[in-house]
Amino acid sequence: MTVSSAPGKVYLFGEHAVVYGEPAVPCAVERRATVSVSLRDDDHVRVRAEDLSLNGFTVEYSGSTGDRPDVDVPAPLVEAAMGYIDAAVEQARDAADAPDAGFDITVESDIPLGAGLGSSAAVVVAGIDAATRELGVELTPREIADRAYRAEHEVQDGQASRADTFCSAMGGAVRVEGDDCRTIDAPPLPFVIGFDGGAGDTGALVAGVRDLREQYDFAANTVSTIGDIVRRGEELLADADPDADPDEAFLDELGGFMNFNHGLLEALGVSSRSLDSMVWAAREAGAYGAKLTGAGGGGCIVALDPTPETQTGLRFTPGCEDAFRAELATEGVRVEEPPERTAPQNTDDTPEESA
Ligand code: PMV
Secondary structure, X not given: OEEEEEEEEEEEEOOOHHHHOOOEEEEEEEEEEEEEEEEOOOOOEEEEEOOOOOOOEXXXXXXXXXXXXXXXXXXXXXXXXXXXXXXXXXXXXXXXXXXXXXXXXXXXEOOOOOOOOOHHHHHXXXXXXXXXXXXXXXXXXXXXXHHHHHHHHHHOOXXXXXXXXXXXHHOOEEEEEOOEEEEEOOOOOOEEXXXXXXOOOHXXXXXHHHHHHHHOHHHHXXXXXXXXXXXXXXXXXXXXXXXOOOOHHHHHHHHHHHHHHHHHXXXXXXXXXXXXXXXXXXXXXXXXXXXXXXXXXXXXXXXXXXXXXXXXXHHOOOOOXXXXXEOEOOOOOEEEOOOOOOXXXXXXXXXXXXX
């Protein structure tokens, strides 16, 4: 058995605008998806999902991964979860030149699904890493990022940017502009996340921004202004000491940029009442800045506050279901120790028997 994990992320700046070639700065956070993979001796794929915001379920299917499993949970949720796992399996088979490899896969995730924290990217990244290692192939984090992007791109009908998958594979803060993906230095940022318990429809939200941008120059200008904020934010990050807690002046300016970015996302129609009320609750609690993260429409906000005030304020905010602190995850995809009840991990390329 091989176990890999990968972090979720928040967008410090630049979601939506990144789809049109502007830069974005996502930051990996310490909420991880963990994928355990055991090679089977047939070509079946059996998936057990522990907490993808679903009740746990197990599905088994064979041969073509196009065969849809018959399980007792809502079809769109199964399809969303299974689509990403199928795509990760296909990438792993391709990377290892093992088109008929079958796997037992367990997915555990403490990243809310579809809420702007990059849950699907983390599952795909960890899944490709674990499955390729199980087949005796070790990809670099950049190679995993690239394959994970291709997997997401396919599942999301070409709507994905490289931001989520690159950030999850590499960890830390990253900068993505089209195909140009780099890691950047960032100080330890005091992120607080508020979650409304919901999820946005990424495809519809991206399409909405695309339509506005095509119809109105001022909407197109709004998108490019988000790019300007990202560039100023990057300059600020570049001047900060990555090894020291950031000072108040830095947090104040960075938080101001986040507020500005949120206002422009709101203007583009991708916020929601619950996201706005969490953003305002965070600001009123003393956060340096707050904005929605990810596609919007529902899901999560991210605020900057080194004190406990924002988290407390969010907990008492109607519409906020969960509030938690999320450290910057400096490590991206990584191998984890398999659980103790399993046999010791093989050090050669021979797969152990699947259960
Ligand atoms: O909600 P998420 O975490 O899938 O982020 C979507 C971010 C967008 O910029 C709206 C789309 C993309 O693929 O970059």
